[in-house]
Amino acid sequence: MSSAEHEPVALLFQATPPPEIDGIRKPMKPGGYSDSGADIAHALRAAGVPVLTPRASPDPTQALDWVFPDTAEGIAQALDGGARVLWANTVLFSGHPLESVAGKGVRVVGQHPARVDRYDDKWLTNEVLRAGGCPVPASTLVALDEGPSTLALDSLTDARLEQGGLRFPLVVKPIRGRGSEGVRLVTSLSELKSYAAGLLAARDAAGHPRYGQRLMLEQFLPGTEVTLTVMPPGAYRIDGAERTFAEHWSLPAVRRFNHHEGIAPYNGVVAVVNNSVRISDAERQAPAMRNLEEWCAVAARKVGALAPIRIDCRSSEDGAFFLFDLNMKPNMTGAGRPGREDQDSLCSMAAAGVGWSYQELLLNMLRQAWRFA
DSSP states (O other), rough: OGGGOOOOOEEEEOOOOOOOTTTTTTOOOOOHHHHHHHHHHHHHHHHTTOESSSSSSSSTTTTGGOOOSSSHHHHHHHHHHOOOOEEOOOOOOTGGGGGGGGGTTTTTEEHHHHHHHHTOOHHHHHHHOOOOOOOOOOOEESSSSOOOSSSEEGGHHHHHHHHHHOOOSSEEEETTTTTTOOOEEEHHHHHHHHHHHHHHOOOOTTBBBBSEEEEEEEOOSSOOEEEEEESHHHHHHHEEEEEHHHHOOEEOEEEEOSTTTTTTTTTTSSSSGGEEOOOOOOTTTTTHHHHHHHHHHHHHHHTTTTSSSEEEEEEESOOOEEEEHHHHHOOOSSOOSOOOOOOHHHHHHGGGGGOHHHHHHHHHHHHEEEOOO
16 A cells, blocks of 8 residues: 555654543553554554654654654644644543644544543443443442442441452452553452552652542452454455444454463563463354454443454353453554564454454554544
Protein backbone atom coordinates (compact mmCIF):
# COMPACT_ATOMS: atom_id res chain seq x y z
CA MET A 1 0.00 0.00 0.00
CA SER A 2 1.57 3.30 -1.05
CA SER A 3 1.79 6.48 0.99
CA ALA A 4 -0.60 8.15 -1.47
CA GLU A 5 -3.38 5.92 -0.12
CA HIS A 6 -2.97 7.19 3.44
CA GLU A 7 -3.38 10.56 5.12
CA PRO A 8 -0.37 11.64 7.22
CA VAL A 9 -0.39 10.10 10.70
CA ALA A 10 1.14 11.39 13.95
CA LEU A 11 1.52 9.31 17.13
CA LEU A 12 0.69 10.84 20.50
CA PHE A 13 2.19 9.74 23.82
CA GLN A 14 1.09 10.52 27.37
CA ALA A 15 2.48 13.81 28.63
CA THR A 16 -0.78 15.21 30.05
CA PRO A 17 -1.47 13.91 33.57
CA PRO A 18 -5.00 12.54 33.99
CA PRO A 19 -7.21 14.52 36.36
CA GLU A 20 -8.39 13.33 39.72
CA ILE A 21 -11.79 11.67 39.29
CA ASP A 22 -13.82 10.77 42.39
CA GLY A 23 -10.68 11.08 44.48
CA ILE A 24 -8.71 8.80 42.15
CA ARG A 25 -5.87 9.81 39.86
CA LYS A 26 -4.84 7.03 37.47
CA PRO A 27 -1.05 6.55 37.70
CA MET A 28 0.92 7.69 34.65
CA LYS A 29 3.11 5.14 32.94
CA PRO A 30 6.84 5.97 33.00
CA GLY A 31 7.66 7.09 29.47
CA GLY A 32 3.98 7.71 28.72
CA TYR A 33 3.68 4.81 26.25
CA SER A 34 6.34 6.43 24.07
CA ASP A 35 7.91 2.98 23.58
CA SER A 36 4.82 1.47 21.98
CA GLY A 37 4.13 4.74 20.15
CA ALA A 38 7.54 4.53 18.54
CA ASP A 39 6.96 0.86 17.70
CA ILE A 40 3.70 1.82 15.95
CA ALA A 41 5.19 4.79 14.09
CA HIS A 42 8.21 2.79 12.96
CA ALA A 43 6.05 -0.10 11.71
CA LEU A 44 3.61 2.18 9.88
CA ARG A 45 6.41 4.07 8.15
CA ALA A 46 7.97 0.75 7.10
CA ALA A 47 4.59 -0.15 5.57
CA GLY A 48 4.60 3.01 3.46
CA VAL A 49 2.29 5.13 5.61
CA PRO A 50 3.34 8.81 5.81
CA VAL A 51 4.21 9.22 9.50
CA LEU A 52 5.06 12.64 10.89
CA THR A 53 7.71 12.73 13.62
CA PRO A 54 9.11 15.49 15.86
CA ARG A 55 12.56 14.84 14.40
CA ALA A 56 13.12 14.83 10.65
CA SER A 57 15.30 11.72 10.81
CA PRO A 58 14.14 9.74 13.87
CA ASP A 59 16.54 7.26 15.43
CA PRO A 60 14.84 3.84 15.70
CA THR A 61 16.41 3.35 19.13
CA GLN A 62 15.05 6.64 20.55
CA ALA A 63 11.34 6.43 21.30
CA LEU A 64 10.78 10.18 21.74
CA ASP A 65 12.07 10.84 18.20
CA TRP A 66 8.86 9.22 16.89
CA VAL A 67 6.01 10.59 19.02
CA PHE A 68 4.37 13.90 19.89
CA PRO A 69 3.24 14.76 23.43
CA ASP A 70 -0.54 14.69 23.91
CA THR A 71 -0.50 18.30 25.15
CA ALA A 72 -2.21 21.18 23.33
CA GLU A 73 1.22 22.25 22.06
CA GLY A 74 2.19 18.76 20.94
CA ILE A 75 -1.09 18.24 19.09
CA ALA A 76 -0.79 21.66 17.43
CA GLN A 77 2.77 20.81 16.35
CA ALA A 78 1.57 17.58 14.75
CA LEU A 79 -1.32 19.28 12.95
CA ASP A 80 0.88 22.18 11.80
CA GLY A 81 3.22 19.57 10.34
CA GLY A 82 0.38 18.21 8.22
CA ALA A 83 -1.05 15.34 10.28
CA ARG A 84 -4.62 14.43 9.37
CA VAL A 85 -4.82 11.34 11.58
CA LEU A 86 -3.86 11.39 15.26
CA TRP A 87 -3.08 8.01 16.80
CA ALA A 88 -3.99 8.46 20.46
CA ASN A 89 -1.60 5.98 22.06
CA THR A 90 -2.24 7.59 25.42
CA VAL A 91 -4.70 7.68 28.32
CA LEU A 92 -7.65 9.87 27.36
CA PHE A 93 -10.26 11.58 29.54
CA SER A 94 -13.01 14.20 29.30
CA GLY A 95 -11.34 17.56 28.72
CA HIS A 96 -8.22 16.00 27.17
CA PRO A 97 -6.42 18.30 24.68
CA LEU A 98 -7.35 15.87 21.89
CA GLU A 99 -10.89 17.27 22.07
CA SER A 100 -9.56 20.48 20.49
CA VAL A 101 -9.54 18.77 17.06
CA ALA A 102 -13.33 18.24 17.10
CA GLY A 103 -14.91 19.65 13.95
CA LYS A 104 -11.59 20.14 12.17
CA GLY A 105 -11.82 17.08 9.94
CA VAL A 106 -9.10 15.24 11.84
CA ARG A 107 -9.47 11.49 12.27
CA VAL A 108 -8.48 9.59 15.39
CA VAL A 109 -7.22 6.07 16.08
CA GLY A 110 -8.22 5.41 19.67
CA GLN A 111 -11.22 5.71 21.94
CA HIS A 112 -13.51 8.67 22.52
CA PRO A 113 -12.10 10.59 25.52
CA ALA A 114 -15.42 10.69 27.40
CA ARG A 115 -15.82 6.92 27.12
CA VAL A 116 -12.33 6.26 28.44
CA ASP A 117 -13.06 8.62 31.31
CA ARG A 118 -16.17 6.62 32.17
CA TYR A 119 -14.96 3.06 31.59
CA ASP A 120 -11.52 3.37 33.11
CA ASP A 121 -13.52 3.00 36.34
CA LYS A 122 -13.35 -0.77 36.83
CA TRP A 123 -16.21 -0.82 39.32
CA LEU A 124 -18.59 1.14 37.08
CA THR A 125 -17.58 -0.95 34.06
CA ASN A 126 -18.33 -4.21 35.87
CA GLU A 127 -21.72 -2.87 36.91
CA VAL A 128 -22.51 -1.89 33.30
CA LEU A 129 -21.42 -5.31 32.02
CA ARG A 130 -23.35 -7.12 34.76
CA ALA A 131 -26.49 -5.14 33.88
CA GLY A 132 -25.94 -6.11 30.25
CA GLY A 133 -25.93 -9.81 31.15
CA CYS A 134 -22.17 -10.36 30.88
CA PRO A 135 -20.68 -12.79 33.41
CA VAL A 136 -18.52 -10.82 35.85
CA PRO A 137 -17.20 -11.99 39.24
CA ALA A 138 -18.78 -11.00 42.55
CA SER A 139 -17.22 -7.84 43.97
CA THR A 140 -17.64 -5.00 46.42
CA LEU A 141 -16.05 -1.66 47.27
CA VAL A 142 -14.02 -1.07 50.43
CA ALA A 143 -12.76 2.18 51.95
CA LEU A 144 -11.56 3.50 55.28
CA ASP A 145 -15.07 4.73 56.05
CA GLU A 146 -18.51 3.21 55.49
CA GLY A 147 -20.52 4.74 52.65
CA PRO A 148 -23.69 4.14 50.62
CA SER A 149 -21.84 1.76 48.30
CA THR A 150 -18.68 0.97 50.28
CA LEU A 151 -17.78 -1.23 53.23
CA ALA A 152 -15.48 0.15 55.90
CA LEU A 153 -12.23 -1.78 55.99
CA ASP A 154 -12.26 -2.17 59.79
CA SER A 155 -15.82 -3.51 59.74
CA LEU A 156 -15.10 -6.42 57.42
CA THR A 157 -15.71 -9.92 58.70
CA ASP A 158 -15.86 -13.27 56.91
CA ALA A 159 -19.63 -13.32 57.46
CA ARG A 160 -20.11 -9.82 56.01
CA LEU A 161 -18.07 -10.70 52.93
CA GLU A 162 -20.05 -13.89 52.42
CA GLN A 163 -23.25 -11.85 52.37
CA GLY A 164 -21.90 -10.31 49.16
CA GLY A 165 -20.92 -13.67 47.68
CA LEU A 166 -17.23 -13.24 48.55
CA ARG A 167 -15.02 -15.92 50.08
CA PHE A 168 -11.25 -16.06 50.39
CA PRO A 169 -9.08 -16.04 48.38
CA LEU A 170 -10.00 -12.59 47.06
CA VAL A 171 -8.37 -10.03 44.78
CA VAL A 172 -7.75 -6.43 45.86
CA LYS A 173 -7.44 -3.97 42.98
CA PRO A 174 -7.46 -0.19 42.41
CA ILE A 175 -10.58 1.19 40.72
CA ARG A 176 -8.56 3.17 38.17
CA GLY A 177 -5.42 1.10 38.03
CA ARG A 178 -2.83 0.57 35.31
CA GLY A 179 -2.14 -3.03 34.39
CA SER A 180 -1.60 -5.22 37.44
CA GLU A 181 -0.09 -2.40 39.51
CA GLY A 182 -1.54 -2.57 43.02
CA VAL A 183 -3.42 -5.82 42.31
CA ARG A 184 -2.91 -8.59 44.84
CA LEU A 185 -4.38 -11.92 45.86
CA VAL A 186 -5.21 -12.07 49.58
CA THR A 187 -6.05 -15.25 51.47
CA SER A 188 -7.21 -14.02 54.87
CA LEU A 189 -9.04 -11.17 56.54
CA SER A 190 -5.91 -9.91 58.26
CA GLU A 191 -3.94 -9.90 55.00
CA LEU A 192 -6.79 -8.11 53.22
CA LYS A 193 -7.02 -5.36 55.84
CA SER A 194 -3.26 -4.84 56.02
CA TYR A 195 -2.72 -4.72 52.25
CA ALA A 196 -5.78 -2.56 51.50
CA ALA A 197 -4.83 -0.09 54.24
CA GLY A 198 -1.39 0.22 52.65
CA LEU A 199 -2.86 0.98 49.23
CA LEU A 200 -5.24 3.56 50.65
CA ALA A 201 -2.36 5.25 52.49
CA ALA A 202 -0.05 5.34 49.45
CA ARG A 203 0.68 8.78 47.97
CA ASP A 204 2.19 9.84 44.66
CA ALA A 205 5.00 12.38 44.26
CA ALA A 206 2.52 15.26 44.49
CA GLY A 207 1.01 13.93 47.71
CA HIS A 208 -2.23 12.73 46.12
CA PRO A 209 -3.70 9.31 47.02
CA ARG A 210 -1.95 6.98 44.60
CA TYR A 211 -4.82 4.50 44.38
CA GLY A 212 -7.73 6.67 45.44
CA GLN A 213 -9.95 6.42 48.50
CA ARG A 214 -11.83 3.27 47.50
CA LEU A 215 -10.68 -0.16 46.32
CA MET A 216 -12.35 -3.08 44.62
CA LEU A 217 -12.53 -6.43 46.33
CA GLU A 218 -13.26 -9.22 43.87
CA GLN A 219 -13.81 -12.97 44.01
CA PHE A 220 -10.67 -14.82 42.89
CA LEU A 221 -11.17 -17.18 39.96
CA PRO A 222 -8.75 -20.11 40.16
CA GLY A 223 -9.13 -21.49 36.64
CA THR A 224 -7.64 -20.73 33.23
CA GLU A 225 -6.89 -17.09 32.39
CA VAL A 226 -7.28 -15.84 28.84
CA THR A 227 -7.31 -12.37 27.36
CA LEU A 228 -9.35 -11.37 24.32
CA THR A 229 -8.73 -8.46 21.97
CA VAL A 230 -12.00 -7.07 20.62
CA MET A 231 -12.04 -5.07 17.39
CA PRO A 232 -14.60 -2.40 16.44
CA PRO A 233 -17.03 -2.78 13.54
CA GLY A 234 -15.64 -1.93 10.12
CA ALA A 235 -13.91 -3.17 7.00
CA TYR A 236 -10.75 -5.24 7.48
CA ARG A 237 -8.19 -6.97 5.26
CA ILE A 238 -7.93 -10.64 6.21
CA ASP A 239 -6.10 -13.21 4.08
CA GLY A 240 -5.85 -10.73 1.23
CA ALA A 241 -9.59 -10.05 1.03
CA GLU A 242 -11.78 -7.35 2.52
CA ARG A 243 -14.20 -8.48 5.19
CA THR A 244 -16.76 -6.23 6.81
CA PHE A 245 -17.96 -6.69 10.39
CA ALA A 246 -21.22 -4.99 11.33
CA GLU A 247 -20.59 -5.56 15.05
CA HIS A 248 -17.63 -5.76 17.42
CA TRP A 249 -15.70 -9.01 17.00
CA SER A 250 -13.02 -10.89 18.90
CA LEU A 251 -9.57 -12.04 17.83
CA PRO A 252 -8.50 -15.50 19.09
CA ALA A 253 -7.87 -15.61 22.83
CA VAL A 254 -4.39 -15.66 24.34
CA ARG A 255 -3.87 -17.91 27.36
CA ARG A 256 -1.83 -16.56 30.29
CA PHE A 257 0.39 -18.73 32.51
CA ASN A 258 3.27 -18.46 35.03
CA HIS A 259 1.26 -16.20 37.31
CA HIS A 260 2.95 -14.60 40.32
CA GLU A 261 0.92 -15.39 43.43
CA GLY A 262 -2.23 -15.81 41.36
CA ILE A 263 -1.84 -12.59 39.34
CA ALA A 264 -0.43 -12.17 35.82
CA PRO A 265 2.62 -9.89 36.22
CA TYR A 266 2.80 -6.48 34.58
CA ASN A 267 4.28 -6.73 31.07
CA GLY A 268 6.95 -4.19 32.01
CA VAL A 269 8.29 -6.79 34.48
CA VAL A 270 7.77 -9.99 32.47
CA ALA A 271 7.44 -9.79 28.66
CA VAL A 272 4.12 -11.35 27.61
CA VAL A 273 5.91 -13.60 25.10
CA ASN A 274 7.31 -15.40 28.15
CA ASN A 275 3.99 -16.10 29.87
CA SER A 276 1.34 -16.14 27.17
CA VAL A 277 0.37 -18.24 24.15
CA ARG A 278 -2.46 -17.97 21.62
CA ILE A 279 -5.03 -20.75 21.94
CA SER A 280 -5.24 -23.37 19.18
CA ASP A 281 -7.92 -23.35 16.49
CA ALA A 282 -9.46 -26.43 18.12
CA GLU A 283 -9.59 -24.71 21.53
CA ARG A 284 -11.23 -21.70 19.93
CA GLN A 285 -14.08 -23.84 18.61
CA ALA A 286 -15.00 -25.12 22.10
CA PRO A 287 -18.49 -23.90 23.13
CA ALA A 288 -17.17 -22.16 26.25
CA MET A 289 -14.68 -20.16 24.18
CA ARG A 290 -17.20 -19.27 21.47
CA ASN A 291 -19.57 -18.04 24.19
CA LEU A 292 -16.75 -16.02 25.76
CA GLU A 293 -15.97 -14.33 22.44
CA GLU A 294 -19.63 -13.37 22.14
CA TRP A 295 -19.73 -11.97 25.68
CA CYS A 296 -16.58 -9.93 25.02
CA ALA A 297 -18.14 -8.51 21.86
CA VAL A 298 -21.22 -7.56 23.90
CA ALA A 299 -18.95 -5.85 26.44
CA ALA A 300 -17.21 -3.87 23.70
CA ARG A 301 -20.58 -2.68 22.43
CA LYS A 302 -21.63 -1.68 25.94
CA VAL A 303 -18.60 0.61 26.31
CA GLY A 304 -18.83 1.93 22.73
CA ALA A 305 -15.29 0.90 21.78
CA LEU A 306 -14.00 2.69 18.67
CA ALA A 307 -10.61 0.95 18.66
CA PRO A 308 -9.34 -2.37 20.02
CA ILE A 309 -9.94 -3.10 23.68
CA ARG A 310 -8.62 -6.05 25.67
CA ILE A 311 -10.69 -8.04 28.14
CA ASP A 312 -9.07 -10.34 30.71
CA CYS A 313 -11.14 -13.39 31.66
CA ARG A 314 -10.74 -16.33 34.03
CA SER A 315 -12.68 -19.48 34.73
CA SER A 316 -14.10 -20.65 38.03
CA GLU A 317 -13.74 -24.13 39.52
CA ASP A 318 -16.52 -25.44 37.27
CA GLY A 319 -14.93 -24.05 34.09
CA ALA A 320 -17.34 -21.13 33.56
CA PHE A 321 -15.57 -18.00 32.30
CA PHE A 322 -16.00 -14.52 33.76
CA LEU A 323 -14.88 -11.12 32.44
CA PHE A 324 -12.80 -9.52 35.19
CA ASP A 325 -10.92 -6.61 33.62
CA LEU A 326 -11.72 -4.44 30.59
CA ASN A 327 -8.82 -2.35 29.28
CA MET A 328 -9.80 0.60 27.06
CA LYS A 329 -6.17 1.24 26.10
CA PRO A 330 -4.37 -2.08 25.66
CA ASN A 331 -0.63 -2.20 25.19
CA MET A 332 0.37 -2.05 21.50
CA THR A 333 4.09 -2.74 21.58
CA GLY A 334 5.54 -4.81 18.78
CA ALA A 335 8.79 -6.08 17.34
CA GLY A 336 10.55 -4.04 14.67
CA ARG A 337 12.81 -1.44 16.23
CA PRO A 338 16.31 -2.54 17.33
CA GLY A 339 16.28 -4.36 20.67
CA ARG A 340 12.50 -4.81 20.63
CA GLU A 341 12.44 -8.40 19.37
CA ASP A 342 10.60 -9.73 22.46
CA GLN A 343 8.10 -6.89 22.72
CA ASP A 344 5.06 -8.43 21.08
CA SER A 345 1.90 -7.37 22.91
CA LEU A 346 -1.04 -9.57 23.82
CA CYS A 347 -2.99 -7.86 21.02
CA SER A 348 -0.36 -8.58 18.39
CA MET A 349 -0.14 -12.19 19.57
CA ALA A 350 -3.92 -12.49 19.13
CA ALA A 351 -3.76 -10.83 15.70
CA ALA A 352 -1.48 -13.58 14.44
CA GLY A 353 -4.47 -15.90 14.88
CA VAL A 354 -6.17 -14.27 11.87
CA GLY A 355 -2.92 -14.18 9.91
CA TRP A 356 -1.92 -10.62 10.73
CA SER A 357 1.62 -9.49 11.37
CA TYR A 358 2.12 -6.61 13.81
CA GLN A 359 2.26 -4.29 10.81
CA GLU A 360 -1.00 -5.67 9.41
CA LEU A 361 -2.73 -5.27 12.77
CA LEU A 362 -1.75 -1.61 12.81
CA LEU A 363 -2.84 -1.04 9.21
CA ASN A 364 -6.23 -2.55 10.01
CA MET A 365 -6.52 -0.34 13.08
CA LEU A 366 -5.70 2.64 10.88
CA ARG A 367 -8.56 1.68 8.56
CA GLN A 368 -10.96 2.19 11.50
CA ALA A 369 -9.88 5.78 12.22
CA TRP A 370 -12.94 7.88 13.06
CA ARG A 371 -13.62 11.55 12.49
CA PHE A 372 -13.88 13.66 15.65
CA ALA A 373 -17.05 15.66 14.95
